[in-house]
Each structure stands twice: as C-alpha cells, then as structure tokens.
Amino acid sequence: MQDYAEPVEVLRRVFGHPGFRGLQEEVVRHAVAGGSGLVLMPTGGGKSLCFQVPALCRPGLGVVVSPLIALMEDQVAALRQQDVPAAALHSELDPDEARAIWRDLDSGQLKLLYVSPERLTAEYTLARLDAMRIALFAIDEAHCVSQWGHHFRPEYRGLPVLAERFPRVPRLALTATADPRTVVDIQRQLGLEECPLFRASFDRPNIHIAAEPREAERGQLRRFIRSAGDGAGAGLIYCGTRRKAEQTAEWLCQEGHDALVFHAGLEPAAKRDAHRRFARGDAVIMAATIAFGMGIDRPDVRYVAHTDLPRSPESWYQEIGRGGRDGLPAQALLLYGAGDISLARHRIGESGAPEEQKRVERQRLEAMVAIAESATCRRQILLRCFGEEAPEPCGRCDICLNPPRLFDGTVAAQKLLSAVLRTGRRFGLGHVVDVLRGKTTAKVAQFGHDQLPTFGVGRDLPDAAWRGVARQLVAQGALDVVVENHGELVPTDAARPILKGEQPVMLRQDLVAVAGGGRSAPASPVAEGAMADPVFAALRDWRRRTASAQGVPAYVIFQDRTLAEIAAARPADLRTLGSIPGVGTTKLERYGKAVLGVLRDCE
Structure with missing residues (x-):
C-alpha cells in the first residue's frame, strides 16, 4: 500500500471519515512529524486512528504492542477490510503462518504489525526489526505498564528497550483510563517524561x-x-x-x-x-x-x-x-x-x-x-x-x-447499631432486622432476643429500609460486615460518636424505593429512528450475512452508526453513498453495489 503524506487524505480515503475528532489531529500530526507522547483518550474516542493514520503516512512499518490475541485479530481484520496490509504476530500462529508474516515483513509488504509485548521484546524480534524501517511504535493499553494500573502486566516492563534500541522512532503510548498517579508512572516507565501529554476529556455522555x-x-x-x-x-x-x-x-x-x-x-x-x-x-x-x-x-x-x-x-x-x-x-x-x-x-x-x-x-x-x-x-x-x-x-x-433527598437518619442508625451490640456482635443483618422489626422467629426466641430493649423498636421501617440503613453505615465506615464469618455485623470505632449522639447521620430518602425503578437514559434521535426503521434492519441483516460469509465480526464491514446514516440518507448512487462517514473508498468499491441493492429492495 502506498504511503500518503497528508493525514486528512488517509483518514478520508482509507477510513471514510471526513475529519478528525477532538485531539486526534493534534496527536496524528505530532506523530507524523516524528514526535513521541502519551495519549489519554476514553474508550470509543478514536485512539486507534491516532497511531494507524501516522503509520500509513510515514514510510516504514508501524508496530503496535497489544496485550490480547483476540484484540489483535479483530483490528487486523478491520484493517484488511480497508485494504491496509496488516498482520498479527502471536503465540497461536503455527510455524508456517509465522514464517509467512516474516517474509512479508522482510519484503516490505506490511504497513502495520500487531505484536504482544513479550514477543516484541524478544531478542530475535528486535534483531529482525533492526534491519527494517520502522514508522512508529504504538503501545496500546499502556496502563498495563504501571504497578498502579488496574491491569498491570509484568511483560510490559520490558518495553523501555524500545527507546534505547530505536531512539529516533516515535513512540505513542495510549490508554483509556489512568488516574494522575498512573499517568506519571506510565511516563516514567516508558521514558516519556519530556514528551507531550495529550489528554482528552474522559466524559462519555452517551x-x-x-x-x-x-x-x-x-x-x-x-x-x-x-x-x-x-x-x-x-x-x-x-x-x-x-x-x-x-x-x-x-x-x-x-x-x-x-x-x-x-x-x-x-x-x-x-x-x-x-x-x-x-x-x-x-x-x-x-x-x-x-x-x-x-x-x-x-x-x-x-x-x-x-x-x-x-x-x-x-x-x-x-x-x-x-x-x-x-x-x-x-x-x-x-x-x-x-x-x-x-x-x-x-x-x-x-x-x-x-x-x-x-x-x-x-x-x-x-x-x-x-x-x-x-x-x-x-x-x-x-x-x-x-x-x-x-x-x-x-x-x-x-x-x-431522579435526585434523592437526604434526611436525618441518626435515630435509625442508633437503633441498628444498638441492636447489633445488644445481640452480641455475632449475627448477620437478617437476624438483626428481625429483632428490630419485632419478629419472634425461632432464632430470635432461641437466643432470648425478644427480651432485649431493642426488640421491635424498628417496626416503623420495612426490612428493605433497614438493609439500606446498614449498607450506608458500612459505606460510611461505622459498621463492618465479617463476610468470611457468615456476614456478622460489627460496629467500628466510628460508631461511638453516633451512638452518643455526637455525630449526626444523613441517609438517603430513597431507601425503600423499588430496585430497578430508575429512569433510563433518553436515546438519541439517531438511535430511536434507526431501531424502528425496516431499512436499517435490512442493512443489518445484509451485514450479518456478509460478515458470516467472510468469517469476520459484523462491525468490521460497517458500524451501526454508518448503517443508520445510510438508512436515513437513502443514497441512490455510489457517489452519494461514498460521501457518508464510515464508508471510504475501499469499502465503497467492495460493498457499494450490494448496499444500493438492499436499499432498492426496500423501496
């Protein structure tokens, strides 16, 4: 595949998008110019384009570090749908498949190579890459390199070798979730302290x-x-x-x-x-x-x-x-x-x-x-x-x-904590609630808890409400649940000022609300219209059959958003279809006539 000099042209021709979103263009142009950096962008924010586009713009091979074989295969399948020569090098390949990939690499036929961190940092792989022209290294799921990251992977700790071995090759580290402590650790581990930090909003309003x-x-x-x-x-x-x-x-x-x-x-x-x-x-x-x-x-x-x-x-x-x-x-x-x-x-x-x-x-x-x-x-x-x-x-x-209202729950908290203490701090919540509600169960009678001062003092609240009081006291640190010992309730030191009336307890008014009764998010007009549109359904059915015949995930053919746009626009010719975001030149050539045929059948 030829190298394109202009990122916007690659984006339009290969990926079918009319323009970049958010920080994408800034990151892409920085990498195309040979710069390294750390990219923080939420899932669905378009991180992949931040390294795929520069890899196609720069001469040489783009190498993508990925921790999962299934992810590599899915991304390679999607790229091949767009006629991008890509491959994944991992442990599940048989020797003949691996040799074929290396032959393609040696001959310069590949533009993107996905590889696991342990395979990449093996001396054999590094030595082979030394002889090639490398466009960039992209380290996906970069939080895996940090001990503070939520999916720490020890094999990622070998990746600093890239800066030492390929000092002139740009390196992009990308992750969707990293708090400030993890960000600093990623930069330190990968030698990116002096490189720009591209931070997009983490908000996912959809x-x-x-x-x-x-x-x-x-x-x-x-x-x-x-x-x-x-x-x-x-x-x-x-x-x-x-x-x-x-x-x-x-x-x-x-x-x-x-x-x-x-x-x-x-x-x-x-x-x-x-x-x-x-x-x-x-x-x-x-x-x-x-x-x-x-x-x-x-x-x-x-x-x-x-x-x-x-x-x-x-x-x-x-x-x-x-x-x-x-x-x-x-x-x-x-x-x-x-x-x-x-x-x-x-x-x-x-x-x-x-x-x-x-x-x-x-x-x-x-x-x-x-x-x-x-x-x-x-x-x-x-x-x-x-x-x-x-x-x-x-x-x-x-x-x-559904904004909840708070109320002064100090008395309710005192009743529950007192019941826990008077029953000996060795019973679970169900028994304590039975005592509060004045239920003479066999267990309550066996231990004589129907004679306690707290027996029946909580008849004013239903069982669900008392469970809510207990849960919020646990959240506030005044009550502990010994899970490994049948869920025994044990007051903590933080319960003392509550019992003495020195500290008020504010609780949520919705303790007795029916679980699952909240309002769901309003769907976007695009989604609402698409799901009810028989044309959209017909396009999805065609996509399913097409993907099944090729043995690839349906979304690598076209995403739902693209199908919704097609169903809404009802293009009558290839030129109009090609202007819809997500189609692109390659997919227009490959699927354009079939899509127009589906639309004609729906008329």
Whole structure:
C-alpha cells in the first residue's frame, strides 16, 4: 500500500471519515512529524486512528504492542477490510503462518504489525526489526505498564528497550483510563517524561450510569436487560467470581438469551471461542469476570452491568467504557451490597502488598464506594477521580434524573447499631432486622432476643429500609460486615460518636424505593429512528450475512452508526453513498453495489 503524506487524505480515503475528532489531529500530526507522547483518550474516542493514520503516512512499518490475541485479530481484520496490509504476530500462529508474516515483513509488504509485548521484546524480534524501517511504535493499553494500573502486566516492563534500541522512532503510548498517579508512572516507565501529554476529556455522555443496592439481583438484571437492550447489540455482565459468572450465564440461557461465560479458569480454546462468538454474534450477552474485556473492539455493546462492587473507579470506567463505542446510547448499571464493601476492605488489609500500595488501593476503593452511595451527580464524582472537573451535573445519570433527598437518619442508625451490640456482635443483618422489626422467629426466641430493649423498636421501617440503613453505615465506615464469618455485623470505632449522639447521620430518602425503578437514559434521535426503521434492519441483516460469509465480526464491514446514516440518507448512487462517514473508498468499491441493492429492495 502506498504511503500518503497528508493525514486528512488517509483518514478520508482509507477510513471514510471526513475529519478528525477532538485531539486526534493534534496527536496524528505530532506523530507524523516524528514526535513521541502519551495519549489519554476514553474508550470509543478514536485512539486507534491516532497511531494507524501516522503509520500509513510515514514510510516504514508501524508496530503496535497489544496485550490480547483476540484484540489483535479483530483490528487486523478491520484493517484488511480497508485494504491496509496488516498482520498479527502471536503465540497461536503455527510455524508456517509465522514464517509467512516474516517474509512479508522482510519484503516490505506490511504497513502495520500487531505484536504482544513479550514477543516484541524478544531478542530475535528486535534483531529482525533492526534491519527494517520502522514508522512508529504504538503501545496500546499502556496502563498495563504501571504497578498502579488496574491491569498491570509484568511483560510490559520490558518495553523501555524500545527507546534505547530505536531512539529516533516515535513512540505513542495510549490508554483509556489512568488516574494522575498512573499517568506519571506510565511516563516514567516508558521514558516519556519530556514528551507531550495529550489528554482528552474522559466524559462519555452517551453512557447513562446508574447504581442500585443489590436486593433481587436476577430481577434487577432482567429489568435492566429488557430496558437497555436493542434486540441486536451485545451486553456485558461482570460478576465478582467465576462461579457467579457461570451461574449468571446459565440462567440467562434458560430465559432464552444467547449468553456466554468467560473467566480465567477456562481452557484457552474455550476463551478464544467465547471471545470470537461475542465479537461476531448479534444480541449476545457475556457473563464474565474482569478477565474479559480489555481491548474489546466491538462498537455496539448496548449495556454493561456489574453485579458486585468494582475495586476502583479506574477498573469500573474501563469496563463500562466498553459500551457505546459507536457513540450511540448505552447504559451501565452497578449493583452492590454492604458485603462487597467490607470484603474489599478486608482483602486490602490482609494482602501482602506494601503499605503504600495498600493506602492507594484503599483510596480507590473509597472513591468507588462514594460513587455507588452518591446523592449527587455520579458523573461529576467519577470524572474527578481522573483529575477532571465537570462544571455542572450531567443531567443524564440516575441521580440527576431522579435526585434523592437526604434526611436525618441518626435515630435509625442508633437503633441498628444498638441492636447489633445488644445481640452480641455475632449475627448477620437478617437476624438483626428481625429483632428490630419485632419478629419472634425461632432464632430470635432461641437466643432470648425478644427480651432485649431493642426488640421491635424498628417496626416503623420495612426490612428493605433497614438493609439500606446498614449498607450506608458500612459505606460510611461505622459498621463492618465479617463476610468470611457468615456476614456478622460489627460496629467500628466510628460508631461511638453516633451512638452518643455526637455525630449526626444523613441517609438517603430513597431507601425503600423499588430496585430497578430508575429512569433510563433518553436515546438519541439517531438511535430511536434507526431501531424502528425496516431499512436499517435490512442493512443489518445484509451485514450479518456478509460478515458470516467472510468469517469476520459484523462491525468490521460497517458500524451501526454508518448503517443508520445510510438508512436515513437513502443514497441512490455510489457517489452519494461514498460521501457518508464510515464508508471510504475501499469499502465503497467492495460493498457499494450490494448496499444500493438492499436499499432498492426496500423501496
């Protein structure tokens, strides 16, 4: 493929976009001129173009460091659809395939090479690259190099060799989620301290975020999927354990969904199969642990749910950022419980990590708790974790759409804490609530707790409300849950001033709200119109069949946004079709007549 000198021409001709977005052009022109730097850009913000376009503009080979084989294969498939000579070099290639790639590299036939960090830093690979002209190095998922990053990968620590071995070759490090501490560490590890930092806004306004106490998990998920799914796009459900992921996938299948499971305990072949099915399916749901998702390229993930509290805002934002990469509306739901918070705190305290790392992990966990229990705009709190201040509430998260009211819950907190103390600090929440509500259960009678002064003092609140009081006391640090010992409730030192009346406790008024009753985000006019349009449906059906015949993910043919634009414009000729963003010269030549045929059949 020829080298183009002008980035805008590459963008238009190869990728079918009329212009760059946000910081893209600044990054691209810096790299084309031979500059290095760190790029912070949210998932779906167009990071790939920041290194793909310069690689096509500069003479030589663009080398992209990527941590996942499935991600490499998806990106290579997408580039080949645009007639860009690209290949992926990884451990699953058989010897003949690997030799063929090296022959193409030696002959200069490739423009982009995707490679794992351990393969790239092997002396054999470095020696072969020494003899080639390198356009640039792109280090994708750069947070993996940092000990503070949420997906630290030790093999990334070998990448500083690139600056030493290829000092005149530009290096771009790119990541979607990094807090200020991680940014500094990435720059130090990769020798980018003196290079520019390109920081885009982390805000993803098309993702509606919501959080709810986990009361009836399957019912909450059922309602969420029904409201957030569009009948074609994919969904992600993150679970805290492998067993929970398997159970979630199983009951979703029983309810008629095309559901898959993914976790680190699966055999490599099963992981690859699940990843490919997710990438190439239609309305498929992936129930997974955090082992799944880094670098997910599928643009039409319409919803992401978490059934357990994530360990940090970084990991949570990385995971929900896999929704709505095409810019169309997506929804994120966080379900959490008091046990999640206590268990996470205990794990940090009992880990063998250095004290400084424990301190940072505690800070991140408490920031995540603050987001979950927030009574103000969740997006503002989330962005603040990345050093970004949103001047006004977003108006689109569940808190902005349904603002909760606070009330003085000091008396309720005192009642609950007193009940925990008087029952001996060795019972779970269910028993304590039975005592407060005055229920003479067999267990209450067995231990004589119906004779306590606290028996029945909480009849004014329903069970769900008392669970909410307990959960918020855990979030505020006044109550602990010993998860490994049957969920025993234990007051902390912070409970003393509450019991003495020295510290008021403000609680949310919506404690008794029905879980799952929040308003969903309003869909964009493009999305609403497209989903109801039979032409759009016909185009998606054609795309599905075309992708299946080629054995590639559907989105590498055309993304939903492009199909929606085509359905809305109803072009009658190739020239008009070629002017629609996302089509491009190569795809116009390859698919133009077929698309026009679909449109004619819909008339």
